[in-house]
Each structure stands twice: as C-alpha cells, then as structure tokens.
Amino acid sequence: MGLDDRKLAVLRAIVEDYVATQEPVGSKALVERHQLGVSPATVRNDMAVLEEEGYIRQPHTSAGRVPTDRGYRLFVDRLSRVKPLSPAERRAIERFLVGAVDLDDVVHRTVRLLAQLTRQVAVVQYPSLARSKVRHLELVPISTTRLMVVMIADTGRVEQRLVELPAPVPAEHVTDLRRLVNEKLVGSQLAETPPLVQALVEESAPHLRPAMTTLSTVLLETLVERHEERIALAGTANLTRGGLLDFQGSLRPILEALEEEVVLLKLIGETEPSNTTRVLIGDENEIDNLRAASVVSTGYGPGATIVGGLGVLGPTRMDYPGNIAMVRAVARYVGELLAQN
Amino acid sequence: MGLDDRKLAVLRAIVEDYVATQEPVGSKALVERHQLGVSPATVRNDMAVLEEEGYIRQPHTSAGRVPTDRGYRLFVDRLSRVKPLSPAERRAIERFLVGAVDLDDVVHRTVRLLAQLTRQVAVVQYPSLARSKVRHLELVPISTTRLMVVMIADTGRVEQRLVELPAPVPAEHVTDLRRLVNEKLVGSQLAETPPLVQALVEESAPHLRPAMTTLSTVLLETLVERHEERIALAGTANLTRGGLLDFQGSLRPILEALEEEVVLLKLIGETEPSNTTRVLIGDENEIDNLRAASVVSTGYGPGATIVGGLGVLGPTRMDYPGNIAMVRAVARYVGELLAQN
C-alpha cells in the first residue's frame, strides 16, 4: 500500500477543498487549486489508489471524490497543519470570558463562545463533582424536621438538597451536625467520600445518630450517585447550516442525542489525558445517532488537573484543524479562569 | 358577514383533517369523512366564502384548502371541543411526577413529560424569583474576604453567589450580618426587596457598614436584576416530525429563537391570569423567528398563585385542543406538587 507523499498531499487537498466547498472534488479542480505539480491524469491514478484503500469514495460514478471517515482520520492524524487562532478570535475569547461572576456564568459564556467561534454545536461539562473537593458543607434548618444541605465545592460548584429528618432536631444539634460533617469531609475528594460518610455515622454520638443517618444517605445519594454531572449546550441552530446536506437530511437523530445528558457526557466527559484533544469521526462514535457527526473534545481545569470536558459537535465535514485549535484555546482560558478562583 | 353554523362546521372539519393528514383538504374528502349532510358543491361554496373572509387559503389553484392563522384562531376560540385526557395520559403524568426529590428534578421531569405527551417542544420556567418569597439567607465564609451567599426561596429555588468583601470580616461579624439580613428579608417578596436592602445598609452598625454595602449590591444584582429567570427546554427533536413541511423547510430560525432565554420568557413567562391558557398562533407571535410556530402556554403555581409559566411550541398545524388540555393538566399537577412542598 504505497501511500507516498504525493498521494497524501492529494488526500489533504481533497479534504481541504471538500470542507471548504461542500462539493465532491474532481481531479481537474484539484490541480488548479493546489500546486501539486502533476497533471490531472496522474492525480486520477492516485485517487484510484486512495479509493481502493478506503480513504475517499465517489458518491456516484460521474462525480468527484469525497473523503471517507477513514480519510478524515488520516487527515487529522498526519496531514492537518495546526491552524493558529486569528488575533480577532483570540480577542473574542478574552473579551467573552472576563466579567463572569459565577461558575454558572463562566460555563454559559464558554459554551456560547465556543458555539460562536466554531459555528458548531458546543458542549461544556460543569466541573465534575467526582473530581472536586468539598470546600464547605452548610446545613440550613428550614423547619425542625427539614434541613437544606448545601455543598460548596472547590471548583465553585454548589449543590443543594432538602432532607426530611425522621424526628425533630433542635438547633444546637444542627450546629453539632454541621461541625462534625465539615470536620470530616472538607478537603476530601468527592469520589472518595463514601467511606468517610459511613464512618461519620458510626462515630457520631447516640443523640445525633438518627439525624446523621438520614443525612448521610442523602449526601451519598445526591453528591455521589445521582445526576452529579451537569452539561451546558449551545449552537444547535448551527446544525442547520450546510442545508441538510450533512447528516443525510435529518437532524432528528442528532437532536435526540443532544437531549440525553448521558450521551453528551460520554462524548466529552471521558476525556482523560490533559493537553490532548480527542477527535471522534463519524463511525468511530459509539452512539448510533451520531454516526454522521464528529466530535472534538478536550478536558479543562485549573493548572494541569482536569475537572471537566468541553467540545464541539458537527458534521464529519468540518474544519478539524480550526476546531481543534479553538477547543484547545477555550479550554486553556477556562482553566486559567478557574485557577484564579 | 354570514358565517352560519355549517360554514363553521366546514372550517372545523378542515382544521381537524389538515392537522391529522398534513395535506390540503378538498371538498370531496370533507363530505366523505364528516357528516355534513350536504354535497361537495355546497361545501365548495362555503369554502369560497371562508376563503374570502381569510380563514382558509389554497396553496395553489388546483389544490385543497389549508387553514390560515386566522382560521386556526377562530377554531381555537369558538370551534374546538375540549379533549379530555386519556386515562393513559393521566397515569403518565402522575407516574412521571412522583418521586421528584428536588425543584430541579421537578422542572426537568415536567419538561420532559410535556414534550413526550404533546410531541412538541416543551418549555418550563423555573418558579420566578420575583414572585417568590425569601425563606432563608445563608452566609458561608469561604475565606476572611470571601462570602458565599445562598438564598433559599419558598418555592424551593436556591440561588448562590460569591461575594468579594472590601476588607477581612471576622466570623462574629458574619454571624451578625446573617442575623440582620434574615431578620429584614425573610418572608418578603423578592420583587419588593430593593428598598428593604437599602434600609439594611443604612441601619447597620458602623463596623458592619462596608461589608453590608457590598453584600447589598450583590444581593440586588443577583437576585433582582441579573438572569433571575431560568428555563428548561425539551423535545427539540420533535421539530423534525412532519419532515420539514412545517416551518417552511428550515428549522434554523426556530432553533435560534429557542436558544434565547429572553425569547422563551416572553413566550411563557408573561402568562398572568391563572386558570387561563394562552394560545399564540403563527403571526400573532411577536418574535419574527417564530412566525411559523404556535405556542400554547399557561401559568402554574401552588394553589391559585402563579409562580412561573410552562407551555409547548410547535407548528401552527398542531393539535390545539389536545395540547391545551395537556398543558393545563400538567400545570395543575405541578401546582399541586409545589403546594405540598
């Protein structure tokens, strides 16, 4: 399988042209627009090889070539040149993110920014609770048998939940509970909380036992098990660009997938290695509904740690180098923002 | 202008058939499917009148008739018969809403339920802060110069915000601040808070003044002015049903509009009169992007008070009676749920 340099150059040219024009690209157009230094006929031969190897294909016999998922993959892995952000883009990022007052605010601004820059659907995961540390736990008595538990994480996330106590608990006891819970849990990673919470129940004085027991149940339930992850989404209108040519005519499956938090988490939440950008192209995607889409995602967080993921989703025919650059840049800025916190 | 009973019956039949089949309906089909008791020719005469009056129109000369926005309006106002929920639907509502642990949970379940029942896009506004009363304000010291303010509303909503203090404040002072703020504000409607907060600053002891001042600014800013309203959305995938025939072929403007919180609030947030369902049909909509859509919305809240709005959005060609019934039913159930709180 000789994929010499020129064949690779041809593939790169095909991808770039197709992404730009959205139309199958033929041999003649190719030599005109790129300095390949050979004749159309030669390019045709190369194309035949590329097709045989599965990197490109013909929509119909008398049409130009279009990259396959495999072609995009090769392009992303070996052929794309890094595309530096324009000063305007750089400025847009800075301007957009200053003045955020809130974690909510940061996340919302980020997701809108990403959608606007890439002109794709943007997804941002809130800092994962599992990766956060407890900064403070507040117990607010609502009535004698009701307690509002508020957990503040070091990433700025705040979760709250109402607790129904089995029996009335006087204010002093609440103070005790608050002290105990904070002593034990503050500073610990949420994912490692369960044994600590367990110990808390066992060690607590008899008169606090019942309250502490229900409290612990709720803590575990809310903070560790149940929908601990949140997601923000923006730019769905961008799916309609490219007039139904992408996504083989129906946005249905895409929109459906975007409504499932679980799916989105799978897409951008799994990004482990920092500094790396993950690119999923078409079929590589495990979610059936998204077989016609590509995802560019990365992790973000203060400094080198990663507390969540963010990324964009669009047609396989997307500007990979550009999107990768933007996703990276935005992730870096958000990380810095969180570090200042 | 004679719109006798039969003409109205004809209009109703046209609307019902068109909504069901999505195809222009002709005179012959009409008399076959409905017991109008007259011949197609007579119906044709009636149709001519209805068209002249602007209730229906012909997409092209040799096609059947289609209702206009005005026709739908008349249908909704005078012709539609209430459509009682099926037992299955009733059960679905109940099943869906029990087991909600949280306000967040209630809202999310509600919006998904609505989307599923109506097969349209569903929108639910979180209980409006402006209409809520303060139940408790908690001040959590994060460091000596940072305070987390947590506000718990009687509707179950919880808002928090970080405050940067101008100078370090010792723990005892925080306790004082907490007491003062709660004494003054608990139980008051949020919309009426500003003067109270103002008074709070003026009345506070000199040593608390600086802290109270910044605190008050943040309180006003977060709770009254800034994005006090939240919205949940579901069922956007339903827009793709009816295969691009609705919305004249492009979902673009609709999706764009749905991303703007402000727009959605305008749609469902304005619903004042309880017990009433508001129906906006096509052009009646003030938002240009939504000129091809209809909105059915109503207010909800515990008992007779209204704390927020909810509704559905879909093509003008929608099942108005059904959607009205469902929106109402869901609003009532959610109200009951909130009342139990």
Add this chain to the structure above:
DNA sequence: GACTGGCACTCGCTACAGTCGAGTGCCAGT
C-alpha cells in the same frame, strides 16, 4: 517505470413536452 495527453464512456442534472387527476368555479335545474 513514472507521468501525461487523449479519448470513449458513465451518469446525474436540467429542460421540455405530454398526460393525469384532484380540485375548483360557475351555472342551470330542482
């Protein structure tokens, strides 16, 4: 042996003509 020019061929796209039929408007008759 690699590249090139030339040529025959494929096939989707567009335009055009013709037919079909659903649906209409109108009118004379009951």
Add this chain to the structure above:
DNA sequence: ACTGGCACTCGACTGTAGCGAGTGCCAGTC
C-alpha cells in the same frame, strides 16, 4: 337554498434528450 354537471386550472409525475463534469484506460514520452 341546495345539487349535479361541466369546463377549466395547474401541480405532480413520466419519459426523452442534451449537456457536462468526471472518470478509467491506453498508448506514447521522458
């Protein structure tokens, strides 16, 4: 006031033809 009948309109569909982009292949050249 309603009805049956009839001429008419016009979109949808079908089939044909011509165009042209693009290909594959082959013989020739460096």
